Amino acid sequence: MKVSILQFPGTNCEYDTQYAFEKLGAQTEIVWHKSESIPADTDLLVVAGGFSYGDYLRSGAIAKFSPVMQAVKEYASKGGKVLGICNGFQVLTESRLLPGALKRNENLHFISKHHHLKVENNDNTFLKKLDNGDVVNIPIAHHDGNYYINEDGLKELEANGQILLRYTDAEGNIQNPNGSVASIAGVCNKEKNVFGLMPHPERAMEAVLGSDDGVKMLEGFLES
Numbered sequence: 001m002k003v004s005i006l007q008f009p010g011t012n013c014e015y016d017t018q019y020a021f022e023k024l025g026a027q028t029e030i031v032w033h034k035s036e037s038i039p040a041d042t043d044l045l046v047v048a049g050g051f052s053y054g055d056y057l058r059s060g061a062i063a064k065f066s067p068v069m070q071a072v073k074e075y076a077s078k079g080g081k082v083l084g085i086c087n088g089f090q091v092l093t094e095s096r097l098l099p100g101a102l103k104r105n106e107n108l109h110f111i112s113k114h115h116h117l118k119v120e121n122n123d124n125t126f127l128k129k130l131d132n133g134d135v136v137n138i139p140i141a142h143h144d145g146n147y148y149i150n151e152d153g154l155k156e157l158e159a160n161g162q163i164l165l166r167y168t169d170a171e172g173n174i175q176n177p178n179g180s181v182a183s184i185a186g187v188c189n190k191e192k193n194v195f196g197l198m199p200h201p202e203r204a205m206e207a208v209l210g211s212d213d214g215v216k217m218l219e220g221f222l223e224s
């Protein structure tokens with residue numbers, strides 16, 4: 001299992017992501033954004049979190065023009081699996097590889113804390129190790145996590161089972177820390193090979209650091 005991890009100027013979660021996947025037994029490689037290709041043996045491509053291009057203009061809006069993104073689009077169009085975490089989710093929506101957009105948090109604050117999430121749909125590679133309705137505890141850390149999609153888009157997401165995760169409390173009651181439409185924390189594309197979420201599963205790999213619920217999330221990618 002080979003996980004390639006994209007790195008833009010300002011990415012800051014690439015080494016945590018590398019640590020998380022190596023802990024699960026995967027081989028990893030960090031790929032600089034100037035590369036015009038991604039490693040041929042890639043089984044999963046992760047767009048890691050951080051502040052690509054300092055979040056100037058809009059989070060992910062400049063990264064989408066990086067040379068590597070053409071290769072990412074080709075990889076995804078052939079069914080390659082892509083996971084965008086936080087800023088990676090923002091890059092994937094900006095690149096139109098995922099539906100919707102991430103706006104400034106409703107309260108205009110950067111929010112950094114553990115948050116509970118409910119699994120909405122586990123019929124996909126990413127969440128297959130969890131059950132629908134499971135509640136996980138995963139850190140969030142963002143100022144642009146306010147997921148937006150219009151009404152028609154939301155209906156389409158619901159109809160196609162593309163809503164993966166929603167923000168909740170520990171009991172699974174819906175919460176909304178950032179103003180996201182329908183409290184959405186993560187979605188996938190219609191083909192279910194491109195995944196994006198604002199929370200950071202790679203930061204929840206050890207109970208002693210607050211939660212190891214990220215293990216079950218990322219493990220889904222290791223068995224295909």
Ligand SMILES: NC(=O)CC[C@H](N)C(=O)O
Pocket residue numbers: 048049050051052055059085086087088141142143144145
């Ligand atoms: N942790 C991150 O990836 C941060 C994402 C993004 N730069 C934001 O603050 O919204």
